[in-house]
Amino acid sequence: MTEPTRSAGPVAPTARAVAALHPLPADAVQLSPTGLLGGWQARNAAATLPHCVDNLDTAGNLANLRRVVGDGPTAFAGMWFADTDVYKTLEAAAWELGRTGTLSPRLSGFLADTASLLEKAQDPDGYLDSYYQSDHRDRQWTELHFSHEMYCAGHLIQAAVAAAxxxxxxxxxxxxxVGVARRFADLLVRRYGPDGTAAICGHPEIETALVELYRLTGHEPYLDLAARFVDRRGHGLIEPDKLGPRYYQDHQPVRTADEVTGHVVRQLYLLAGAVDVAVETHDSELLTAAERLWDSALGSKTYLTGGQGSRHRDESFGDPYELPPDRAYAETCAAIGSFQWAWRLLLATGRARYADEMERLLHNGIAGSTGVDGTSFFYSNPLQLRTGHDGSHEDAPSQRLGWYSCACCPPNLARLMASLHAYLATGDQSGLQLHLYATGTFGPVEVSTRYPWDEQITISLTEDAATPWTLALRVPSWCADARLTVNGEPDATAAEDGYLRLTRAWRTGDQVVLTLAMPPRLVRPHPRIDAVRGTAALTRGPLVYCLEHADVSLPGVVLEDLALDPGRPIEVVHREDALAPVTLLAPVVARPAEAAPLYRTGPRDEPPATTAGTVTAIPYFLWANRAPGPMRVWIPTAAPEA
Structure with missing residues (x-):
């Protein structure tokens, strides 16, 4: 382990990697809690992360590990892969300790105590999995399609890398x-490396973890094994079962696949690992395959919020354009996986479209998963909740829950938010690239902004430069009017490949102001998305908006009775004291339909429209923070019926 990696983030390509961009050192970025993203980080530190630590005790995750060393309960608790919740929370604690630069007694104690417990629980050969160590030793490594043994190892390794x-x-x-993680990784190399068994885990995750462990240690066998695991996919190494090979990502080699399919989180974690392998091994074919599969995902299998996965039954991608809003699975972990994949593709290629998708995911599909209290979460993230919805079961609740029987999402959110500052900017010999905008310090610049509520982003230089360097600022694809001033003077620099690039010998006090015009917009779906044909959605800047029951006050009208009037303007309302600093006033008409027949044969049976009015639309990520009730993103448009 080399000292320069001590302040790296979750993804740290080596100097030999073929990558267009490299992340800034993690300690070169500090987000201000006064901004939206910095506020999320502060909430994560104050509420989400302690909540996760508490639940590891109450749900039995830590007790499972204590049980292995003879100091726990008589029965195993939770999912058979419950160890991963411990590892993701460990990773979050490490990033938080690194972010603040101080030793929080609670977090440092949790990290030290858990590291000691893991070391005691680990078998002499490096094996560590409390489910299989406690009751099922005879089944170790015998049911890789569903055991999650390597999946667990991957999250353990990522926790160790974060701590380092x-x-x-x-x-x-x-x-x-790190010693515990390396012993487990060395066991995997012995069992499944060039002299071992040709096998894969039913749940990808180990691939990207092994690459990062290689990046930390320089130990080539870790990278080689990650590459082997990627290339072993699609060769029938997993025994067929009722879920089928697509579910396990064993239906087709990554290099030749042309469609994202199967279990969404498995697909996304596999592709993140494939990009990591590609850049470290200079494998352009593998990187091309990852970009081709990105086109598949974004072309016909992604929700407006960035969420992915339309089927609850097997948590999978559906068919092209199968994107029902009310049945959207859009798992929180899938949104995080997509964010991680996009970041790796951005580093590999430098293409702005990947930063665009990171922004959409972060402000919608990811942000919507966490309540304003920081201790309640959605597992799935629908784009519509109907009036009368039965939310009594955790698989489709009407509001966020504090924990789940399969609690993969809250710790995953905790580790992402604790490391969020490491995903926003990159630097290279040419200069600094700002991809996502937030108030804070990014190397030699300070950024001040109320984005995404406000259009203006102010970048102030804090260091003198002896030689010219380039400040690159991303212009989001949704923005049709980006304006620049430098030291108060208009600058006519045009965007190139999604970025405005300003090159000069910068001086302390120089100031760049970027204005990204964000008028409200109506977005209409692709005509093949049958489930939302004839509707529109409201957006402003990177934010998707929705209508929620709490803002409908028309007598006798429920949310499903409303239709947008596209002929009237959408108004922007700034409300500093409200749940959302910026809301939209959506022009609507209402047709109270309670007494209407279930089916009708002609226009005369259509409920009459009431007087036109307006309804407040709030950012999608803020829904379900008031009383439980219906919500919708895609709203029917008030057009005459043929």
């Missing part, structure tokens, strides 16, 4: 945790 890279972590605990 975060400057605020205790050195002794880091050494202990």
């Amino acid at each position: 890279r975060a400057p605020g972590t205790d050195a002794a605990a880091v050494q202990q945790l």
Whole structure:
């Protein structure tokens, strides 16, 4: 392990990697809690992360590991892969300690105590999985299609990498945790490397973890094994079962696949690992395959919020254009996986479209999963909740829940938010690239903005430069009017490949102001998305808006009775004291339909429209923070029926 990696983020390509961009050192970025993203980080530190630590005790995850060393309950608790919730929370704690640069007694104690527990629970050969160590030793490595053994190992490795890279972590605990992770990784190399068994895990995750462990240690066998796991996909190594090979990502080799399919999180984690392998091994064919599959996902299988996965039954991608809003699965972990994949593609290629998707995911599909309290979460993220919805079961609740029987999402959110600052900017010999906008410090610049509520982003230089360098600012694809001033003077620089690039010998006090015009917009769906044909959605800037029951006050009208009037303007309302700083006033007409027949044969049976009015639309990510009730993103448009 080399010292320069001590302040790296979750993804740290080596110097030999073929990557267009490299992340800034994690300690070169500090987000301000006064901004939206920095506020989310602060909420994560104050509420979400402690909540996760508490639930590891109450749900039995830590007790499962104590049970292995003879100091736990008599029965295993939770899902058979419950260890991963411990590892993701460990990773979040490490990033948080590194972000603040201080030793939080609670978090540092959690990290040290858990590292010690893992070391005690680990078998002499490196094996560590409390489910299989406690009751099922005879089944170890025998049911890889569903065991999650390597999946668990992957999250353990990522926790260790985070601890090693975060400057605020205790050195002794880091050494202990990295030792545990390396022993498990070495066991995998012995079992499944060039001299071992040709096998794969039914749930990808180990691939990207092994690459990052290689990046941390320089140990080539970890990278080689990651590459083997990627290339072993699609060769029938998993025994067929009722879920089928697509579910397990064993239906077709990654290099030749042309459509994202199967279990969404498995697909996305596999492709993130494939990009990691591609850039470190200079494998252009593999990178091309990942970009081709990106086109498949974004072309016909992604919701307006960035969410992916339309089927609850097997948590999978549906067919092209199968995107029902009320049945959207759009799992939170899938949104996080897509964000991680997009970040790797951005680093590999430098293409703005990947940063565009990161922004959409972050402000909609990911942000909507967490309540304003920081301790309640959605597992799936629908784009519509009907009046009368039965939300009594955790698989489709009407509001966010504090924890789940399969609690993969809250710790995943905790680790992403704790490391969020590491995903926003990159730097290279040419200069600095700002991809996502937030108030804070990014290397030699300070950014001040109320984005995405406000159009203006102010970048102030804090260092003198002896030689010219380039400041690159992304212009989002949704923005048709981007304007620049430099030191108060208009600048006519045109965007190229999604970025405005300003090159000069910068001086302390220089100031760049970027204005991204964000008028409200009506977005209409592709005509093949049958489920939302004849509707429109409201957006402003990167935010998707929705109508929620709490804002419907028309007598005798429920949410489903409303239709947008596209002939009237949408108004922007700034409300500093409200749930959302910026709301939209949506022009609507209402047709109370309670007494209408279930089916009708002609226009005369159509309920009459009431007087036109307006309804407040709030950002999608803020829905379900008031009383439970219906919501919708896609709203019917008030057009005469043929």
